[in-house]
Amino acid sequence: LAALPAGALRAAEHADVEAAIAAFAGGAPVKEGGVEVEAPEIAENGNTVPISVAAEGAEAILILAAGNPNPDVATFHFGKLAVPAASTRIRLAGTQDVIAVAKFADGSFGRAARTVKVTIGGCGG
């Protein structure tokens, strides 16, 4: 992997993320916006980065970390009693984009991303 040029690595990251989004959306178009991602601009410790997602009218929100070995982080599903928002703590291997994709009750999808700078990566050992 180290032998790959940086551009190829970025493209590989991108392909993984887009595949995960397409699987979540079942091939439906995904618009920009409609979902909020809150995360610190700089995270000193990539082992535990607090994030929050929220999307008015969402049934589910998918969270991806574009630069992790595996981009999947979590998918939240919201019932009728829930406010469509959740917070958790995640691992980030390095500086990267955290992406949220919301599935709305009308079958539409929206996405947003936030870049988190990570000082110490969270996939070591």
Added chain:
Amino acid sequence: MAKIKPRVKAPKKAAVGEIIEIKTLISHPMESGQRKDSKTGERIPRKIINKFVATFEGEEVVSADLHPAVSANPYIRFEMKVPGPGELRFAWTDDDGSVYETSSKIAIA
């Protein structure tokens, strides 16, 4: 291994229609399957909480599919609208099939 203990912070009383905050935490290493043993160099097998479900009187409020990128001692915070008195039940499913459960009752103020 450290004892796995679920914890929940939810109000004991609420008004009908009130939006309440629920914080959950379970002590669990969330072994990602990416780490290697520093002595043997062998990969430590993955063992995580892969599913969280919160129900109120049997109705699903929030559920989550979790992956190894969720931090150790997974923390989940969410909000719900209280329809009336009842019991919130929480369940976390481990990769080994174990299910850890706890509950919290809500009375109407």
